[in-house]
Amino acid sequence: MQTAPDLALLLARFQFAFTVGVHIIFPAFSIGLAAYLAVLEGLWLKTGRQVFLDLYRYWIKAFSIVFSMGVVSGLVMSYEFGTNWSVFSKKAGPITGVLLSYEVMTAFFLEAGFLGVMLFGMNKVGRGLHFAATCCVSVGTLISMTWILASNSWMQTPRGYTIDPATGRFMPDDWLAIIFNPSFPFRLVHMGLAAFLSVAFVVGATGAWHLLKARRVGATAREPVRVMFSMAMWMAAIVAPLQILAGDAHGLNTLKYQPVKIAAMEGDWETEGRASELLFGIPNMKTERTDYAVKVPLLGSLILTHSLDGKVPGMKDFPRDQRPPSPVIFFSFRIMVALAMLMALVGFWSLWLRRKGALFTSPFFHRVAVCMAPAGFIALLCGWVTTEVGRQPWTVYGLLRTSESVSPIVLSSMAVTMTAFVVVYVIVFGSGLVILLRLLGRAPEEGEHNASPAHAADVLATHTHPGIAGPIPGEGA
Amino acid sequence: MMDFAYWLPIVWAVILVAAITIYVILDGFDLGIGMLFALERNQGRRDVMVNTIAPVWDGNETWMVLGGAVLYGVFPGAYATLLPAFYLPIVLMLLALIFRGVSFEFRIMTRGTAREALWEVGFMAGSGIAAFSQGVILGGVIQGIAVTNGEFTGGALDWLTPFSVLCGLAVMCGYALLGATWLVWRTTGVLEASCRKWAAWLAIGLFAGIVAVSLWTPLLHAPYLRRWTDWPNILFVAPVPVLVVVLGALLAMGLRRGHSRVPFLCALGWFFLCLSGLGITVWPYAVPPSLTLWDVSSPPSSQFFQLVGTAILLPIILTYTIYSYRVFRGKVTEADGYH
Numbered sequence: 001m002q003t004a005p006d007l008a009l010l011l012a013r014f015q016f017a018f019t020v021g022v023h024i025i026f027p028a029f030s031i032g033l034a035a036y037l038a039v040l041e042g043l044w045l046k047t048g049r050q051v052f053l054d055l056y057r058y059w060i061k062a063f064s065i066v067f068s069m070g071v072v073s074g075l076v077m078s079y080e081f082g083t084n085w086s087v088f089s090k091k092a093g094p095i096t097g098v099l100l101s102y103e104v105m106t107a108f109f110l111e112a113g114f115l116g117v118m119l120f121g122m123n124k125v126g127r128g129l130h131f132a133a134t135c136c137v138s139v140g141t142l143i144s145m146t147w148i149l150a151s152n153s154w155m156q157t158p159r160g161y162t163i164d165p166a167t168g169r170f171m172p173d174d175w176l177a178i179i180f181n182p183s184f185p186f187r188l189v190h191m192g193l194a195a196f197l198s199v200a201f202v203v204g205a206t207g208a209w210h211l212l213k214a215r216r217v218g219a220t221a222r223e224p225v226r227v228m229f230s231m232a233m234w235m236a237a238i239v240a241p242l243q244i245l246a247g248d249a250h251g252l253n254t255l256k257y258q259p260v261k262i263a264a265m266e267g268d269w270e271t272e273g274r275a276s277e278l279l280f281g282i283p284n285m286k287t288e289r290t291d292y293a294v295k296v297p298l299l300g301s302l303i304l305t306h307s308l309d310g311k312v313p314g315m316k317d318f319p320r321d322q323r324p325p326s327p328v329i330f331f332s333f334r335i336m337v338a339l340a341m342l343m344a345l346v347g348f349w350s351l352w353l354r355r356k357g358a359l360f361t362s363p364f365f366h367r368v369a370v371c372m373a374p375a376g377f378i379a380l381l382c383g384w385v386t387t388e389v390g391r392q393p394w395t396v397y398g399l400l401r402t403s404e405s406v407s408p409i410v411l412s413s414m415a416v417t418m419t420a421f422v423v424v425y426v427i428v429f430g431s432g433l434v435i436l437l438r439l440l441g442r443a444p445e446e447g448e449h450n451a452s453p454a455h456a457a458d459v460l461a462t463h464t465h466p467g468i469a470g471p472i473p474g475e476g477a
Numbered sequence: 478m479m480d481f482a483y484w485l486p487i488v489w490a491v492i493l494v495a496a497i498t499i500y501v502i503l504d505g506f507d508l509g510i511g512m513l514f515a516l517e518r519n520q521g522r523r524d525v526m527v528n529t530i531a532p533v534w535d536g537n538e539t540w541m542v543l544g545g546a547v548l549y550g551v552f553p554g555a556y557a558t559l560l561p562a563f564y565l566p567i568v569l570m571l572l573a574l575i576f577r578g579v580s581f582e583f584r585i586m587t588r589g590t591a592r593e594a595l596w597e598v599g600f601m602a603g604s605g606i607a608a609f610s611q612g613v614i615l616g617g618v619i620q621g622i623a624v625t626n627g628e629f630t631g632g633a634l635d636w637l638t639p640f641s642v643l644c645g646l647a648v649m650c651g652y653a654l655l656g657a658t659w660l661v662w663r664t665t666g667v668l669e670a671s672c673r674k675w676a677a678w679l680a681i682g683l684f685a686g687i688v689a690v691s692l693w694t695p696l697l698h699a700p701y702l703r704r705w706t707d708w709p710n711i712l713f714v715a716p717v718p719v720l721v722v723v724l725g726a727l728l729a730m731g732l733r734r735g736h737s738r739v740p741f742l743c744a745l746g747w748f749f750l751c752l753s754g755l756g757i758t759v760w761p762y763a764v765p766p767s768l769t770l771w772d773v774s775s776p777p778s779s780q781f782f783q784l785v786g787t788a789i790l791l792p793i794i795l796t797y798t799i800y801s802y803r804v805f806r807g808k809v810t811e812a813d814g815y816h
Contacts (some may be wrong), residue, residue, distance in 0.1 A: 065582050071576035072536055076571045078545040083567055086629070089560075093553025094775035098783045099547040104539065105790040112539045113797045116532030124804050164776075169553075171776045178769030262773055292540075407561040413633045417568045424572045428579055435586045 011414040011454040012084045012406050013397060015421060017388075019076050022425055025377055026070030031145055031192070032199025033063045034138035036231075041134050045127060050447055054224045058444035059203075062121055062436055072113075073425075078104075088395045088405030093170045095161060095178055107144035111137050111212045133200035144190070149191055153184035156387070156397050159255045162237050163399070169249060170396065182257055186250040187387075193243040194383065197343060198376025200239060204232030204346075205373030210367035210443040215471040226360050233359065236389075237347035244340055247302075247383075253305055254387075258397065259313040261390035264326035265333045266300060267293070268314045275300035278336075283326035290314060290330075324392045329386065336382035339375045346372055485780040489551045490763075492616075493785065496547060498752050500540035502655065502745055507534045508681050509656020511577055511604020513650065514597065516675060522599075522668045529663040531581055536798055537591045538578070540796060551780050554627060554773025555763040560630045562622040563614045563636055570610035574710065576603030587738040612648025616641030620697050621765040627772070640693055641761045647686030650654075651748065654679035658741035661732070665808050673732050676740055680728055686753060687721060694758060698766050717754050721747065 015398050037059055044052035051149040078100065082089050089097070117125060117133040140208070161170045162176030172178055207229025214221035255262045267283040268275065277299035281290040301310040346368065353359045391397055395405040507530050517523055530537075548556040550664055560567060580600035587593045613636060620640055623631035657676035694700035705714055724746045731739030759765050763773045774780065 057654045067587070068535070068579055068582050071538065072575040075542060075578075076539065078542045078549075079560060079567055079571060081549060082545070082556045083564050086557035086561045089549060090553045090627070093549050093556060094542060094779035097546065097548075097550025097553055097556070097775070098779050099550075099552045101543070101783055102786055104543045104546045105786060105794065108539045108542055109536065109790075109794045109798070112536035113794070113801050116534055121804055169776070172778045172782065175782055180673075296620060310807060339624035407557075407564075409561055409564055410633050413564055416566070420568065424575060428575055431583060431592065432579065435583060439586070444478050 008409060008411040008414050009403055009406050010410065011418055013402065015414065015418050016080055016084050018418075018425070019073065019080060020379060020423060021381060022102070023070070023073040023077055023431060024380070026066055026073060026090045027141065027144065028191075028195040028198055028377070028380055029202075030063070030070050031141040032197075033059060033066060033367065033474045034134070035196065036143045036199060036203065037063060038134045038138040041131050044130055047053055051223045051227050054444050055228055055445060058224065058228075060119065061439050064232060065436055065439070067111075067115065070136055082407075084409070085395065085405045086407035086408055088400060089288065090395055090404075091167075091400060091426035092155070094152060095170050095172050096151045098172070099154070099179070103144055103147035103151075107140045107147065110143070111140035114140070114154060124453045145191060145195070146188060146352070146404040150179045150181075150184055151358060153187045154178055154181050155395060156187075157183040158182045158396055158399060169237070170399075183250075183253055186246070186253045188396055189246045190243070190250045190383070191380075193222060193239055193246055194376065194380045196235060197239045197243055198387045199382055200232045200235035201346075201372050201374075201376045203228055203371075205370045206440045207232055208369035209365050209441070211444065212363060212370070213296070221360065222230055222443065222446050224446060228444070230359065231353075233350035233369075233398075236343060237351050240344035240347045242341065244344060247337075247340065251304065252306075254390075255313070258391065260315060261329070261387075262304065262316045263313045263318070263325045264313070264390060265329050265386060266304070268300070269316050269319050270314040271311060272314065274298055275304075275310075277303060278330075279407040281330065283308045283330050285323070285326060288325075320395065324390045329390045330384040331391070332385040336386065339382070343372065343375055343379070373392055377385045481777045481781065482771070482774075485585075485777055485784065486609055486774045488784065489547070489774075489780055490770050492791075493544065493547050493551070494756050496540055496544050498560055498749060500537070501746055501752065503537035503540060505536055505608075505748065506530070506655040506659040506741075508577070508604040508608045509652040509654065510660065511600050511656075512608065512653045513656050513660070513672075513675065514601040514604075517668070517671065519690070522699075525664055525668060525809055525811055526660060527581065527600075529660065529809045533802060534578075534581065536801065539573070547783075550783055551775055552763055552770070552773045553775050555769060558622065558624055558627070558629045558764050558768065558773075559618065562631060563617055565633060566610045566613050566617070566636060569606050570614070573603045573606035573610065576600070577607060578603075597685055606653075608649045608652045609645040612645035613637075613641045615648065615755075616644025617633075618765065619644070619694060619759065621767075624764060624767045627768070639777065640690075640697070643689060643693070645684070647683065647690055650679055650682040651744075651751075653739070654683050655744050655748070660743045662737050662741045663807075665810055673735075673740075676744075677729070677732055680732075680744075681724065683722075683747065687747070691718070691754070700766075704758055704760075714754075714757055717750055717757070721750050724750070725734055743744040 036125050037056060040052045040056040040059070043049070044056060081093075081096075081100075106198040114133040114136040117130065121133065122130045158170070159181040160172065160174035162173055163169070171407075207225050210225040211221045211229060214225070217323050251262070262270075264283070267278050267281045269288050271288065276296075276297045278290060279294045279296060281293035283290045298308050300312050301308055315326065349365060350359060351369075352432050353362055353365060384452065393402050394400060395402050510526050511532060513526065514523060517526065545556075548559075566569060577598035578779060579686075580596040580603065584593060584596035584600060587596060616638075617636035620638060622629060622635065657672045657679055659675060660672040665671070695705055724743045728740055730736075730741035731743060761771075763767045763770045
């Protein structure tokens with residue numbers, strides 16, 4: 001029988017997971033897309049080729065939608081630490097709150113300050129300055145990622161603090177140790193690559209969609225479509241294998257600092273050398289065994305320790321009340337890995353097609369690429385579920401329990417707000433998705449709106465510059 | 478170290494109040510413009526209203542993120558008690574700001590479809606509800622919350638009182654005034670003329686609100702009353718109400734004589750005075766009526782590290798924020814979208 005406080009805790013966790021899960025999609029999207037836009041504008045300035053400007057104009061519309069959804073969903077996060085996790089905030093705020101403040105001051109203002117110029121300013125500032133604004137926004141998204149991952153990694157592998165015996169607060173001793181804590185570099189690289197890869201697959205799917213559409217009417221796809229598809233597939237071919245290497249390194253790091261998380265991800269109960277890898281299974285936290293296991297001998301040790309007889313931890317080595325829920329992360333981890341393999345496969349496939357000169361003429365491959373549109377984001381979410389559920393039952397690893405971090409909010413309030421969050425998020429972000437799909441469903445055109453480069457800003461601005469009435473230009477009535 | 482522990486919270490209190498003031502002023506006119514949608518039905522003129530803030534609203538809202546983050550890092554004791562205490566109005570405000578924020582893009586992207594109305598209303602209602610919630614939270618902080626051993630121990634609806642509702646309405650009125658005077662400055666023609674008319678009524682409403690809140694506040698807690706009536710405090714605080722009246726007269730004059738910037742600057746002055754008056758009243762409490770700034774502070778090692786960064790970054794932020802405002806300066810007209 002669950003008591004009201006237990007349920008309130010569960011709802012507090014679910015609410016935070018829901019809001020942060022929706023939120024993380026948008027910053028990841030912005031990180032990748034802002035970098036892509038900076039590259040496109042840079043290429044346009046360098047080569048003067050119209051196609052890069054066309055693509056810039058095409059993707060900046062999506063960017064403005066995605067970015068605004070990131071801003072509003074992120075605002076929620078900066079207050080939710082206090083509303084849902086007040087005890088955690090009070091104890092860890094001297095560290096995590098300061099890191100968040102640095103994020104706001106070094107990243108959010110930079111992005112917000114130059115976003116206006118980027119979206120509306122091309123005819124008000126020079127080309128060079130406009131490019132600088134795009135770069136500032138892109139760099140801002142990267143700085144933002146750096147701080148928030150420093151903060152998250154500190155919660156996973158805390159360093160550089162002492163605990164004040166009187167209040168139980170975490171007192172910062174060494175800020176460099178706090179920021180550059182042991183899991184931070186791995187998490188940062190893994191997340192950065194994930195953002196780039198996610199966007200590469202969205203761009204690739206958009207290109208593939210328009211290649212297929214052109215083919216259906218017996219036409220050749222326009223140059224912007226081919227260029228974006230090609231660029232995206234280069235990214236897939238290069239970044240997906242890199243991401244697998246980065247993920248592997250991150251896994252070794254986790255094995256060292258959070259072995260029970262690894263045991264739960266793998267569904268392993270006994271510590272053993274020459275461990276097998278479970279391809280499938282249903283971990284049972286009560287009976288302490290993994291049912292229906294499908295095993296590959298030795299592979300577990302090989303993956304986790306890079307040697308055949310390396311020791312792999314089991315959950316039984318850890319007290320019951322310190323084990324994360326294995327059934328959740330066993331699957332989230334496997335889905336992530338499977339998608340990573342698929343993405344790498346698509347990347348290699350594209351290289352092979354490119355060599356054959358068939359990259360733009362392989363409808364089956366294009367269909368696969370369309371289906372892979374959400375692959376990066378699903379993998380990213382599964383990765384976050386793995387690492388966040390896997391560090392339970394702690395907020396600050398090994399030091400502060402989740403159950404001791406929660407705010408004194410009554411169940412009825414939690415239930416009301418949870419309902420409100422779900423309703424509003426479904427309406428707002430559901431609509432955002434529909435708008436985004438409509439935007440991307442329209443193909444980028446060569447020299448769309450007949451715009452000369454000097455005239456580009458007016459065209460750029462049209463999507464949010466409401467002076468032009470009627471549907472979005474080029475949308476086709 | 479003892480000195481540090483005494484001075485750092487004071488320095489941070491000043492920075493935090495400054496950040497809140499900047500937020501209230503900047504996002505105040507954004508939210509005010511959202512509310513004024515209720516009075517302006519013409520789509521072309523609504524577009525002009527939005528165009529005056531579209532390039533800057535995101536930066537304006539960032540000051541609120543800064544406020545939350547600074548509270549979290551520098552005064553975690555306040556962050557951890559105020560946010561649970563105002564849980565419902567805070568969530569309401571955040572959800573309202575979500576609607577407001579996405580409506581900038583969505584109302585254009587859905588133009589000509591059935592869903593356009595949703596985002597027009599979302600922009601208006603989101604702005605109004607966010608403003609009201611902020612006022613209610615402000616009123617709730619002034620009237621104080623129940624705290625035992627540094628934790629919030631009151632009820633979920635403690636914040637809901639006639640006083641906090643009055644503050645909510647006053648803030649709505651004030652933001653709408655900021656929005657109207659901003660539009661007087663930044664637009665022309667019919668819209669500017671309407672805004673002058675609205676601004677006059679809103680100024681009367683806000684003045685009444687300021688008077689009511691100012692008379693009510695000292696009655697909430699005895700120390701508040703003493704702050705304003707004891708000798709020699711009265712010498713330092715007396716100019717505040719006098720200046721409020723002077724600015725009100727200037728505002729009325731500016732509106733009538735067709736000045737373009739004076740009304741907005743006067744409205745800013747009112748907000749500045751109100752927030753200063755508020756600061757004077759609750760000082761030195763961070764969570765009235767029980768926790769002082771020092772009770773809720775993070776250790777000096779946190780506050781100092783953050784202060785170093787702030788001292789370097791805040792001037793840079795202000796510089797490029799001003800730059801970005803300058804890029805989009807000047808009157809905005811309906812023709813602007815058409816070049």
